[in-house]
Amino acid sequence: MPPDNPDMPVVRRALVIAAHPDDADFGAAGTACLWAREGWEVYYLVCTNGAKGSDDPAIAPPDLIRMRRQEQRDAAALLGVKDVFFLDFEDGELTASRDFLGEVVRHIRQVRPFAVFTHDYEAVIVNDSFVNHADHRVTGLTAIDAVYPAARDRLNFPEQIAAGLEPHKVSEIYIWGSERANFNVDITHVIDTKVAALKAHTSQFTEEFIHMILDRWKDADGRYVESFRRVQMAF
Secondary structure, eight states: OOOOOTTOOSSOEEEEEESSTTHHHHHHHHHHHHHHHTTOEEEEEEEEOOTTOOOOTTOOHHHHHHHHHHHHHHHHHHHTOOEEEEEEEOTTOOOOOHHHHHHHHHHHHHHOOSEEEEEOOSOSEETTTEEOOHHHHHHHHHHHHIIIIITTOTTSSHHHHHTTOOOOOOOEEEEETOTTOOEEEEOGGGHHHHHHHHHTOTTTOOHHHHHHHGGGGBOTTSOBEEEEEEEEOOO
C-alpha cells in the first residue's frame, strides 16, 4: 500500500528512474505493481541503452539494445506500469553531465510525479559483497539533483519552460539499495509478479539466478519486502 500522506495529490503519479533495463524491476517492481493496483500512474525512465549487458559474443550491441528495450516494456506491462521512457545514454559511460540532468528534469516536469524512485548514489561497496555500478551511482545522484533544485526552479533549463514544461516539486523520494533504509513495502502478495517481471529480461537472468536471489527480499518473518530510504521533501 502507498503511504498515508495528507498532501497526497488527486492524480497519483510515480516516476522510477533507473540506470539500465531491469534495474527498476530489481529495485521497485513489487512496489510499482502494488501502487499501480491502487490507481497510481507509474512510469519508468531508463537512462542507458543496456548495450554492454551481455557476455554472449554472438550478440551485437544494436541487437542487444533492441532486445533489452523490448524486455523492459514486457516487464513493465506485467506490473501495470503506464509507460517506459528511454534516454539511451551509452551503457557503462554515464556521467553526471548537464545534458543528462536536463533530460531527467524534462521527464520529471513532463510526468509531474508525487514520488520519484531511484538508485542509492552513496555506497560504492554494498554490504561488503558487491560493487554498486557506476551507472547506478550517477543515475541516483542525478535523479536527486533533478528533484532538487533543478526541476523545481524556473530558471533552471528555461528552454523547457519556454516549451511549456512548468517547474515541478516532487514530494517524496524512495531510494533502493540504501544501507540506510527506513521504509519497507510488503510485496509478498505480488512477489510472483516481480519474479515474472524479472524473467521477462530473458537476455539477463536464468531461472536459477532468480531463485537464488529471492532471499534478498525476504525479511526475518518470511515476508517479501522492498526496502527504501524514504525522503519526504520539506520545501
